[in-house]
Amino acid sequence: MVTGMPLIHEVKTKKRAIAMTFDDGPHSIYTPRILEIFKTYGGKATFFMIGKQIINHTALVKTVADQGHEIGNHTFSHVKLTELNETRSVEEIERTSRLIREIVSYKPTLLRPPYLAWDDHREAIFSRLRYKPIGALNVDALDWRQPGTAFILERTRRHIRNGSILIFHDGYGDRSQTVEAVRQLVSQLIQEGYHLVTVSELLKMAESTED
Numbered sequence: 001m002v003t004g005m006p007l008i009h010e011v012k013t014k015k016r017a018i019a020m021t022f023d024d025g026p027h028s029i030y031t032p033r034i035l036e037i038f039k040t041y042g043g044k045a046t047f048f049m050i051g052k053q054i055i056n057h058t059a060l061v062k063t064v065a066d067q068g069h070e071i072g073n074h075t076f077s078h079v080k081l082t083e084l085n086e087t088r089s090v091e092e093i094e095r096t097s098r099l100i101r102e103i104v105s106y107k108p109t110l111l112r113p114p115y116l117a118w119d120d121h122r123e124a125i126f127s128r129l130r131y132k133p134i135g136a137l138n139v140d141a142l143d144w145r146q147p148g149t150a151f152i153l154e155r156t157r158r159h160i161r162n163g164s165i166l167i168f169h170d171g172y173g174d175r176s177q178t179v180e181a182v183r184q185l186v187s188q189l190i191q192e193g194y195h196l197v198t199v200s201e202l203l204k205m206a207e208s209t210e211d
Contacts, residue, residue: 006123007116007135011163011206017195018164019202020182021046021136023074023112024144024171026057026064031170033179035067041186043196045069048112048134051076051096053171058103065104070198072110072134073097080117086125093126110134110199134199136167143178144169152181160189163206165199 025031025047038045047064049071054061065071075081075092084092093111101107111131113122118133126133137159143152156166168178189196197205 006120007113007118007133008165008203009135009137010161010165011202013163013202013205015195015205016162016193017197017202017205018160018162018166018189019046019197019199020166020168020186021048021072021112021134021199022168022170023048024053024078024169025049026053026060027171027175028057028060030175030179031057031060031064034170034182035064035069037179037183037186038069038196039067041190043186043190044198044201045196046072046110046134046199047170048072048074048110049096049100050074050078050171051092051099052078054096054099054103061100061103070110070200071100071104071108072112072199073100073108073131074112075114078114080115081113081122082117082119086121089122089125090129093129093131132203134165136165138164138166141167143167143175143181144172146174146177149177149180149184152177153184156181156185160194163202165202 076095081089112134138156141155
C-alpha cells in the first residue's frame with residue numbers, strides 16, 4: 001500500500017528498506033562522490049535529474065545508470081509546475097524524459113516536481129502519462145541550504161524507518177555538506193541492517209506487502 005498521495009513520501013512495508021534520492025544533478029563533482037559512497041558501502045539510489053544538467057553531463061548520466069542506480073525526472077529547467085499551463089507542464093517533463101531515454105534507453109516512470117509543488121491538476125496530467133510523483137520525508141533537513149552536516153544528519157535521522165524516502169541534493173552550489181552527511185548516514189544505515197534501494201524497488205515492496 002502506498003501512503004502520502006498525491007506525492008509519495010514513504011511506503012508501508014515490513015522490510016528494512018529505505019530509498020535515498022538526489023535532486024538537481026547530475027553534477028561533475030558531487031554526483032561522482034555520491035556514487036563512490038554507494039560503491040564503498042553498498043546499496044542503490046535514485047537520482048532525479050534536471051534536463052539542462054543532463055545535456056552537459058550525458059556520460060555521467062550513463063555512469064549512474066550503469067552502476068545500477070535509478071534515474072527519475074526533475075523537469076527540464078527546475079520550474080514550479082503549478083505555475084505553468086498544461087502544455088508547458090507536459091513539455092517540461094517529456095523533454096527531460098526524451099533526453100534520459102536517448103542516453104539510457106528507458107523512459108523514467110518517476111517524477112519529482114521541483115519545490116514539491118503539486119496540485120490536483122498536475123496529478124491528473126501526469127497520472128495519464130503514467131508517472132508516479134515522488135516526495136520525501138526529510139524535507140526539514142534542508143541540505144540545499146547548507147545548514148551543516150550535523151544538522152542534515154540529525155533532521156534526517158528523525159525520519160528513518162521502514163519504507164522511508166529521503167531527499168538530498170547533488171546539484172547546484174557547494175554540496176560538500178550533503179556528501180559528508182550521506183557518507184555518514186549510508187554507513188550507519190548499513191550497519192543498522194537497512195537495505196538501500198531505488199524508489200521503484202521500494203514501491204514494489206509496498207505493492208507486495210500484505211496488511
